[in-house]
Amino acid sequence: MNVREPSIDMNRLFDRLRSLGAIGRGEDGKLVRLSASDNDKAGRDCLVSWLNEAGLEVAVDRIGNVFGIWRDESNEKEMPLLLGSHIDTVIDAGMYDGCFGVLSGLEVIETLKAAGIRPQRPVVVAAFTNEEGVRYAPDMMGSLVFAGGMPVEEALAVIGHDGSVLGDELRRIGYAGTLDPGFLKPHAYLELHIEQGPVLEREGFTLGAVENLQGISWQRITIDGIANHAGTTPMSMRRDAGHAAARVVTFLRDRAMASNSPTVATVGCMQFEPNAINVIPSRAMFTVDLRDPNEQRLRAEEAALATFLEGLAKAEGVRVSVERLARFEPVIFDGDLVAHIEEAASRRGLACRRMTSGAGHDAQMIARISPAAMIFVPSVGGISHNPAEFTPEADLVAGATVLLDVVMDLVRSSGAQA
Amino acid sequence: MNVREPSIDMNRLFDRLRSLGAIGRGEDGKLVRLSASDNDKAGRDCLVSWLNEAGLEVAVDRIGNVFGIWRDESNEKEMPLLLGSHIDTVIDAGMYDGCFGVLSGLEVIETLKAAGIRPQRPVVVAAFTNEEGVRYAPDMMGSLVFAGGMPVEEALAVIGHDGSVLGDELRRIGYAGTLDPGFLKPHAYLELHIEQGPVLEREGFTLGAVENLQGISWQRITIDGIANHAGTTPMSMRRDAGHAAARVVTFLRDRAMASNSPTVATVGCMQFEPNAINVIPSRAMFTVDLRDPNEQRLRAEEAALATFLEGLAKAEGVRVSVERLARFEPVIFDGDLVAHIEEAASRRGLACRRMTSGAGHDAQMIARISPAAMIFVPSVGGISHNPAEFTPEADLVAGATVLLDVVMDLVRSSGAQA
Structure with missing residues (x-):
C-alpha cells in the first residue's frame, strides 16, 4: 500500500493541550495538578481516554507511570521506542511544561498509525509520575523508579508535604498499577519539552537538540x-x-x-x-x-x-x-539521537542548535537504561512554572514534526514500514 | 559646717541596679520591661520608692516621665540641673542600658545630700518614658515630648504593636501624670550611659566624654x-x-x-x-x-x-x-559640659576620650532645650540589648564618680555650697 507523507494534526494537538490545561484549575483560575491529587487524577483520566481513543494499549506500573503502547504481533518482541514526559504540574503552572511532550508523543503515534506506517518496533508514549516533586520528593520520581534508581516500595512510602503517603494517594485515585516499573526496556527514549529558559528565543532558534543536561x-x-x-x-x-x-x-x-x-x-x-x-x-x-x-x-x-x-x-x-x-552529575545524552534530531530539523529547514538542558527532566533518568535525547522548543521570555509560560504554535508544530521525523527514522530504519 | 569630700556609695548603686534588673523577668529568666506594661509599672514603682526614701519630691508628667526633685526654698527659683535616662527595656534586655544612668543620678543626689552639699540650683533625676520604642514608636518619646518635639496628645494616642494605646496604658499602670511635659526648664542635662559599642573597651578607655551624636x-x-x-x-x-x-x-x-x-x-x-x-x-x-x-x-x-x-x-x-x-540630623552636645566631663575624669586620673554616640539617647532630645552632654562607660564586647550586656563594677564606679564631680562643679559654681 502507498504511504502518505505523514504530518501531525496540529489542531488536535493544540485542542488537547488546551483541554488538559483546563483541568485542575481552581476558582482563582490557577492551574495546579500536584502528583496523585484529585486534579492529577482528572488529568490522567483525560489522557487515558485519549490513549484509548487512539487504540493504544494502556498500562500503569506500580509507581503510577501511565503508558500508551502501540504494538502488534509483528514487532512486540522488539524493544520499544519510548516517547515521554509528565503531566503533573507545579502550583500556578503553565500548560506546556511536560504536557507538550506527552501529547506530542501521542500525536506522533496517531499520525504514524493514520499514515499506515507499520513500525519495526513498538512505539510507546509515557507520562511519568511526579516529575515536579512539589508534593513528594524527589522530583522526577516516576522515571527514576522506572529506571531502577529508587526501589518502588521506598517511593510509594514517601510522605508528602501535606502528610499524605504517595502509595495511598495513587491507590485512592486509581493509578496504583500492578506492573513492575521497568517492565518495558526501551530501545531509545525521546522527550520533547519547552526550553524553560531564554536561549532559543533570544538567539533566534526554533529548536534545540539537547546533548546534555547540567x-x-x-x-x-x-x-x-x-x-x-x-x-x-x-x-x-x-x-x-x-x-x-x-x-x-x-x-x-x-x-x-x-x-x-x-x-x-x-x-x-x-x-x-x-x-x-x-x-x-x-x-x-x-x-x-x-x-x-x-x-x-x-x-x-x-x-x-x-x-x-x-x-x-x-x-x-x-x-x-x-x-x-x-x-x-551531568547527563550526556546519546550522540546518535542528538545527530538524528539535528538532521531532521535541517531537512525541515528549521534553525536548530545543540544545547544543554539547565533544568532536570525525566530524560535524565531514562538515560540510565537507554539511549536518550531531548528536543526543546522556545519558551517566550524564558518563562516557565508560571501562567505566562508560552510557546508560539509554529514552534510547537516544529517540535512535534521533528519528533515525528526522528521517530519515523528510528522505526523505519530497517525498512519495516508497509 | 565642714563638708566631707563626697563619694558615691557603690554598694547601694550596685544593689539597686541588680534589684531593678530583677524586676520584669519572665519564667524564662528574660528581662522585658516594655514601656507602660505591667513590668514597667513594677520597675517604676521600685524607682519611686527609692526616690521617696531619698527624700525627693516625686513628680510625673502627662507622658509618664518620672522625676525625683531635690530642691529647697533657697534654690527653687533657679533652673534645675537635670540628670536622667530611662528604665524601660527592649525584649530580653540587659540590666545596664538606661537604668545605670537613672540610678547613678539618684546616687549622686543622695551622695550630695549626705555630704551636706547645698546646691545653688535644684538637682533632678528623670526616668523618661519609652526610650526604647519597642512597644510604641517613636523611640525616645518621653524626652521628645518633654523637649516640645511632639505634642503630648499625639504621643498619648500612639497605638502600640500590640494594639494598645499608650495613654490608656499609662493610666492603667498609674503613671499618667498631670504635669505638662516641660514643666521643668533645665539649666543643663547630663546623661550617664553604657556605650553599647566596643570602642572604649578596645581602646582601653574607662570613660567617654560624648561630644556629639550621629x-x-x-x-x-x-x-x-x-x-x-x-x-x-x-x-x-x-x-x-x-x-x-x-x-x-x-x-x-x-x-x-x-x-x-x-x-x-x-x-x-x-x-x-x-x-x-x-x-x-x-x-x-x-x-x-x-x-x-x-x-x-x-x-x-x-x-x-x-x-x-x-x-x-x-x-x-x-x-x-x-x-x-x-x-x-546629628546632635552636637554642649562644648563646656563636654570639657567639664574631661576635666573631671582627668582629676580622677581616669582615661577618657571624646567620642560620638552611635546610638540614640534621651540626651539628643533634651539638647533641643538645654545644654546637654553624655558620659559613657565601656560595654564589654560592645554588647547591648542582650542579656550579655555587661560593664565591670570599676567602670560603673568611675562613671558615677565623674558624674558626681561634674554635678558638684555645676551646683557649686557660684560658691553656693554650705
Whole structure:
C-alpha cells in the first residue's frame, strides 16, 4: 500500500493541550495538578481516554507511570521506542511544561498509525509520575523508579508535604498499577519539552537538540558573625555575616561572568538574622545553586567556592559552614539521537542548535537504561512554572514534526514500514 | 559646717541596679520591661520608692516621665540641673542600658545630700518614658515630648504593636501624670550611659566624654529584577535582584572602609523573593542604615549611594526604588559640659576620650532645650540589648564618680555650697 507523507494534526494537538490545561484549575483560575491529587487524577483520566481513543494499549506500573503502547504481533518482541514526559504540574503552572511532550508523543503515534506506517518496533508514549516533586520528593520520581534508581516500595512510602503517603494517594485515585516499573526496556527514549529558559528565543532558534543536561550542586551556606549595634560599632570592628554573604554572591557572579564556560551560579535564598535595621547581622543563611554540563568543571567551581569561603572566614572573622543539599552529575545524552534530531530539523529547514538542558527532566533518568535525547522548543521570555509560560504554535508544530521525523527514522530504519 | 569630700556609695548603686534588673523577668529568666506594661509599672514603682526614701519630691508628667526633685526654698527659683535616662527595656534586655544612668543620678543626689552639699540650683533625676520604642514608636518619646518635639496628645494616642494605646496604658499602670511635659526648664542635662559599642573597651578607655551624636539616615531599598530558572538562564541574560542587592552591600562596606571618616553603613534587613533555591530572585528588599556625626558628610554618603543605585539599575537592568524610613540630623552636645566631663575624669586620673554616640539617647532630645552632654562607660564586647550586656563594677564606679564631680562643679559654681 502507498504511504502518505505523514504530518501531525496540529489542531488536535493544540485542542488537547488546551483541554488538559483546563483541568485542575481552581476558582482563582490557577492551574495546579500536584502528583496523585484529585486534579492529577482528572488529568490522567483525560489522557487515558485519549490513549484509548487512539487504540493504544494502556498500562500503569506500580509507581503510577501511565503508558500508551502501540504494538502488534509483528514487532512486540522488539524493544520499544519510548516517547515521554509528565503531566503533573507545579502550583500556578503553565500548560506546556511536560504536557507538550506527552501529547506530542501521542500525536506522533496517531499520525504514524493514520499514515499506515507499520513500525519495526513498538512505539510507546509515557507520562511519568511526579516529575515536579512539589508534593513528594524527589522530583522526577516516576522515571527514576522506572529506571531502577529508587526501589518502588521506598517511593510509594514517601510522605508528602501535606502528610499524605504517595502509595495511598495513587491507590485512592486509581493509578496504583500492578506492573513492575521497568517492565518495558526501551530501545531509545525521546522527550520533547519547552526550553524553560531564554536561549532559543533570544538567539533566534526554533529548536534545540539537547546533548546534555547540567550537573547540579546545591549547597546551603551559613555564615556566623557577631550581632552588634549598627550605630556604635565602627566598620573596622565588625563581623558582619550579611556583608560576608554579599561577598559570596558577588564572587559567584563575577567568576561565572568572567568565564567562557556555561557554568551558572545562583543565590536564590537569602536570610539574615536578627534581620533588624539597626543590628549588624549575626547570621546569614543562603543557598548556592551551581550547574555545569561538565563534571570536572562543576567540581572545579565547587572547589573555587570552598577556597573563597575559607579566605572569607579568615578575612572577615566569621564562621562559615556548608551543608550539601543535592548533587547530581551531568547527563550526556546519546550522540546518535542528538545527530538524528539535528538532521531532521535541517531537512525541515528549521534553525536548530545543540544545547544543554539547565533544568532536570525525566530524560535524565531514562538515560540510565537507554539511549536518550531531548528536543526543546522556545519558551517566550524564558518563562516557565508560571501562567505566562508560552510557546508560539509554529514552534510547537516544529517540535512535534521533528519528533515525528526522528521517530519515523528510528522505526523505519530497517525498512519495516508497509 | 565642714563638708566631707563626697563619694558615691557603690554598694547601694550596685544593689539597686541588680534589684531593678530583677524586676520584669519572665519564667524564662528574660528581662522585658516594655514601656507602660505591667513590668514597667513594677520597675517604676521600685524607682519611686527609692526616690521617696531619698527624700525627693516625686513628680510625673502627662507622658509618664518620672522625676525625683531635690530642691529647697533657697534654690527653687533657679533652673534645675537635670540628670536622667530611662528604665524601660527592649525584649530580653540587659540590666545596664538606661537604668545605670537613672540610678547613678539618684546616687549622686543622695551622695550630695549626705555630704551636706547645698546646691545653688535644684538637682533632678528623670526616668523618661519609652526610650526604647519597642512597644510604641517613636523611640525616645518621653524626652521628645518633654523637649516640645511632639505634642503630648499625639504621643498619648500612639497605638502600640500590640494594639494598645499608650495613654490608656499609662493610666492603667498609674503613671499618667498631670504635669505638662516641660514643666521643668533645665539649666543643663547630663546623661550617664553604657556605650553599647566596643570602642572604649578596645581602646582601653574607662570613660567617654560624648561630644556629639550621629545623624541617622534609614532607607528601605527595593530592587526588582526578573525571576527565572536558575538552571536554564545564562549568566549574561539575568536580571538578578539578589545579586544587585549584594552589590549595594559590598559598595557600602568598601566605601565606608576606604574612608577616614567615622561613617558607619549597615545593611541589617535583607529579603529575597521568591526566595527559592532554583529561582533567580525577582526582588530583593533591604535596609540601609547610614550614620555620621557630620550632617554634610551624611548627605554626601546618601548622595553617593543614590548615584551608585542609579548606575546599578542601568548596569544590571533592574528597577530600584528607595523609601526613606527615618532621618535625624546629628546632635552636637554642649562644648563646656563636654570639657567639664574631661576635666573631671582627668582629676580622677581616669582615661577618657571624646567620642560620638552611635546610638540614640534621651540626651539628643533634651539638647533641643538645654545644654546637654553624655558620659559613657565601656560595654564589654560592645554588647547591648542582650542579656550579655555587661560593664565591670570599676567602670560603673568611675562613671558615677565623674558624674558626681561634674554635678558638684555645676551646683557649686557660684560658691553656693554650705
